Amino acid sequence: MVDTSPWAIVERSRGIPAGENLAVGSVLQNARGGGSDLPEELRKELTDFDKRSRGLSHYEVLGIAPDADGGSVRRAYLERSRRYHPDAWYGKNLGEYGPLLSKAFQRLSTSYQVLGDEDLRAQYDKQAAAKLNATDRAAVEKRKLSREEEERRHREGRERLLRSKGFARIAAARQLYQDAVSMAENGERARAIATLQAARELDPRRPEIAEKLAQLELEAQKARARFALQNGREHEERGEMPAAIAAFAQAFQIDPKSYDGALGAARCAFAAGEVQKASTFAAKAAEVAPQGESEARLLLGKAFIELGFKNKARHELTLVLSQHPDHKEARALLKRV
Structure with missing residues (x-):
């Protein structure tokens, strides 16, 4: 077998x-x-x-x-x-x-x-091109050219529909909406968003168009943030701290509520000896931390110790211990300040 x-x-x-x-x-x-x-x-x-x-x-x-x-x-x-x-x-x-x-x-x-996800796949292909063999690189490039030609045809089709007049605009908007739903189901989110934007221009009063567009734009934002987080983790595993910091910071920039993005940037910055940057990202992580999560404040306390801000360090470590009284590392650090 x-x-x-x-x-x-x-x-x-x-x-x-x-x-x-x-x-x-x-x-x-x-x-x-x-x-x-x-x-x-x-x-x-x-x-x-x-x-x-x-x-x-x-x-x-x-x-x-x-x-x-x-x-x-x-x-x-x-x-x-x-x-x-x-x-x-x-x-x-x-x-x-x-x-x-x-x-x-x-x-x-x-x-x-x-x-x-076609958008994330395109980003990944661009990043991974150097690691592919010649045959696979040629396959990726061929697919990229095919996708570009396909997108050109879709764009021209949207532009033709946008020139519709009168009641034909309502029918065109309905067709574009249905096309966008199918595109989204096939992982073609960017194309679906562009199609919905054209549909909204044709029929701005149709609520399902606006709702679907907002949904896909939010999904796209979250997908980009997840992709940046994954890149950050991979760079961190390989010890590539500058690249890891940049990727985690990008995830947090895309999604300001990304605790993992801010904490990852803080953790890697601290490991790289960039203590000031670590304290900045740790503070941002502490602001968006889930209930009961103390890793950001612990890291912030450690950064403040390195920076010589003992009072601030004491404050952060005390907050950690208020949530986790048996936290051994926090207790040991508190004794230092």
Whole structure:
């Protein structure tokens, strides 16, 4: 039986004999004597993925080519999510593989969120171009040119409809609205927004046009923020702190309520020795922190200590302890000031 897991597909595409990279994981698993109800094949896949996930592109995670269309992206995700979704193994003893299963599914979901959204996919293709081989770069470029030509035709079609007169404008607006809904369902959010903007110009009194437009614009904002957050996390994992700070800061700029964006920028700035910048972002994170979340104030207290602002540090650390009286790090830091 041919292994159709996304990581086995990657191995075959790279000329690696199936299962070669799994030998060590298999020996270790046998030595441990199991402890999990998951099939041995899946345990091997999860162990291998945990080792190599950072080096896989979103296309490799889903097991598709860079020129795959939207339908192929969705089908690949659904096929693999059925195998790696933790709920598929509900009631089973996952043992040490529980966290690996969750990690694999989260990575699948992230890859689908990016490749299933045409706008985010275009951004990703631009960023990842240098890491692709010549064949994949050519496929990405070909798809980009095809998309640009398709967008040109759609733009010309919208412009023709905008020249409609009288009652024909109402019918044109209705058609554009229906087209936009279909586009949004296919992950073409930017094109759907442009189409709805044209529909609104033709029929400004139709409420569903304005409502759908506002919904998609908000979704686009959140998607851009999520993409920036993911970039920040990837840069942080690789120790690329300047790039991580920039990505997290971008997420917070896009969504001023992004606690993860502000906190990520503060955390990476502190790690890079940019204490003043860390204090600025930590303060912003503290302003939008969820109820009971104290990491931002703890980081702010640490930054104030480094900057010599003892009173401010004492204030932040006291706030942390008021919510979490047993917080050992906060207590230790408070003794320093």
